[in-house]
Amino acid sequence: MDWLTEPFQHEFMRRVFVGGALIGFTGGFLGAFIVLRRLALMADSLSHSLLPGLAVGFMIFGLAPMGLFFGALVAALIVAVGAQLIARSSRLKEDTALGVLYTVAFSLGVVLISFVKVRVSLVHYLFGNILGLSNTDLWMIWGISLVVVPLLAALQRPLLLTLFDPTVAASQGIRVNLLNFVLMIALVLTMIASLQAIGVIMLLGLLIAPAATVYLLCDSYPAMLWGGGLIGMFGSCAGLLVSYRLNLPSGACIVLVLGLIFFAAYLFSPRYGLLRKLRRARHFHEDSLARWEKYDGKKQ
């Protein structure tokens, strides 16, 4: 028991766990929309695009958190909007345009970071280091979580209609483009909040693994939102504990825990698990033949 409770005796570790729980919940909650809207590639692109924004933020504002925040926000929006523009003005499809743009942006970030005067470690932003979590960071995480989760929860009905069928939703008078934009902003904000703990490379895992897990377990949309949030929160805290105990990188530990939960659902889900599919090898010949008995019986 001591193994579990001891970290919470340090004020610093309490802060880390609160931050981790908030990030996990917000990311897991948002993940439902990414999975159902098939935005995984978009999310991955945006997370990588944060890097050049951070680098420019360092150059202009030093380590001031607000500068980094706006740098990352602007960079992600440039890549998202740029991909749309390229896709609409050429024969390329959006996934290709995104792929080109975000790798270019990421490379630009790697190059720019090496020019930055302040001492920052690239590895820190690539793989995350929650031990660097400052009080200001924690306030930002609180702020973003308290904007993103209530906003998406309030919009969940029109979002559901949009996710299920954008054409029909538009025919019912829902402003589909506006909702997609809100979703995109919520996504970028959540990424910025999670950057410190997870790092840009593994961000996607925190965002989609919880929702993917619930998707394999049940057929309920609200369960995907809230269940994804709870799994994300649990995985995040468990990952942080492992990371603290074994002195391992925090982002990797969190995503590994979430990955374990995901694979458990993939194999053992009572409804959509692999084992259930394999086990259903029973023959139904008798049942099929029974139909005819009934039919012949009626005839007589």
Add this chain to the structure above:
Amino acid sequence: MSLRASLSTAHGLAVSDLTVSYNRIPALHHIAFEVGCGQCVALLGPNGAGKSTLLKALAGLLPHETGRIAFHGHEVRGATRDFAYLPQREAIDWDFPTTVRGLVEMGRYLRTGWWRSYGREDDQAVDEAIAAMHLEPLAQRQISALSGGQQQRAFLARALAQQAHVFLLDEPFTGLDKPTQDDLKQLLRELRDQGKLIIASHHDLPSVPAIFDQTILLNGELIAAGAVGEVFTDANLRKTYDTPTFAGPAPHHHHHAHD
């Protein structure tokens, strides 16, 4: 507008001078017709004739270049809850995490608004819609575990729960076997008898007289519109189907000009 015309549009749908273009190439050209409520209307024409375009324009999904759509004597601008658009079945993600009941409930979300909670009245409307489409035993099934005909019925139930008056169906009979087609025909008749207006694009010409009351024959321009007995003639059909559809002066890959 003459007194006669305004009287007839007071209880139905009136389309006048409707033009819808893609990149300045008209898909629908100055279309005008009137249909009263309580009718089943077949929308006929070759591929690329603008059937889906007309349905989408009526649903408020496409801007019109010219013209006017009026329902019960009032102009319809953009999307409205009185119209329910049912997409082709291929357009749906059937793995979406929702049950039949959840799908039908979606029809109520527009009525309840964003904030108001889901009430007893909504539950009742959903129950009634599910019962009307004979879906009670399937209400808790995930939507991919339905047959094609059951999927159509689930979407009709959603439109009923929405309390739509005009049902716009894109190819509802495509891919259904004979008994399922008969079931759907029966359900559409029941809806018609409740005073709903049903407009469906349709491919299978021999089945038209058995299913529909009215036909709209379309090939970019309106060829004819009216009761099946009057309009569904060999001469009109030849005119509709034997003329190549218009796809603009140059080859244009979005249209199926020469198939």
